Amino acid sequence: MQAVQQKHGHDREHVFLLEGKEYSKNLFHTIVKRDTEVAADTDIVMEFSTKKPYQEYIRINIYSTKESNITYVDDNGCDFLAQSVIKVVKPSETLQNVKVAFTFGKTEMRVTAHDLDNDDKYEGVLDLLAEQDEDETPDIILDE
Numbered sequence: 001m002q003a004v005q006q007k008h009g010h011d012r013e014h015v016f017l018l019e020g021k022e023y024s025k026n027l028f029h030t031i032v033k034r035d036t037e038v039a040a041d042t043d044i045v046m047e048f049s050t051k052k053p054y055q056e057y058i059r060i061n062i063y064s065t066k067e068s069n070i071t072y073v074d075d076n077g078c079d080f081l082a083q084s085v086i087k088v089v090k091p092s093e094t095l096q097n098v099k100v101a102f103t104f105g106k107t108e109m110r111v112t113a114h115d116l117d118n119d120d121k122y123e124g125v126l127d128l129l130a131e132q133d134e135d136e137t138p139d140i141i142l143d144e
Helices: none
Strands: 015-018 021-024 042-050 057-065 078-087 097-104 109-115 121-127 140-142
Touching: 042 057, 057 097, 057 121, 078 109
Parallel strands: none
Antiparallel strands: 015 021, 042 097, 042 140, 057 078, 078 121, 097 109, 109 121
16 A cells, blocks of 8 residues: 655654644664765854754764665665754744754864854764664755
8 A cells, every 4th residue: 555645745654743834763874875985174054943942952863874865764775874963052932943963073073053043053073872862853954
């Protein structure tokens, strides 16, 4: 049986409601494509929004895959790698727009964030020992 599609083509199993609006969860977003050479100190920047008022942390789960056509992080061939945890310095009542930079070093990856609404900057940690929480909706919403 084919999954019911929403307007962006995502099946209903991967949809959650937030303040009356539908969002897709567990979407796989590419930071760097496989076999791409990345020079040390290169930043890959993505924009996100917090998902709730007074949110104190932004957790971004990071996955890896050898597959070229992954849609969701729960697809076969997609593996949880680590979790980035970024403390929000000044949580606010409104959802915050955050620019996140993934910086690739020689042997490590650093994650920093810049709050676009109030110019705060945050330093994140990459937790390689984190375990994936299967039931949790994301802390962030990728601005597409």
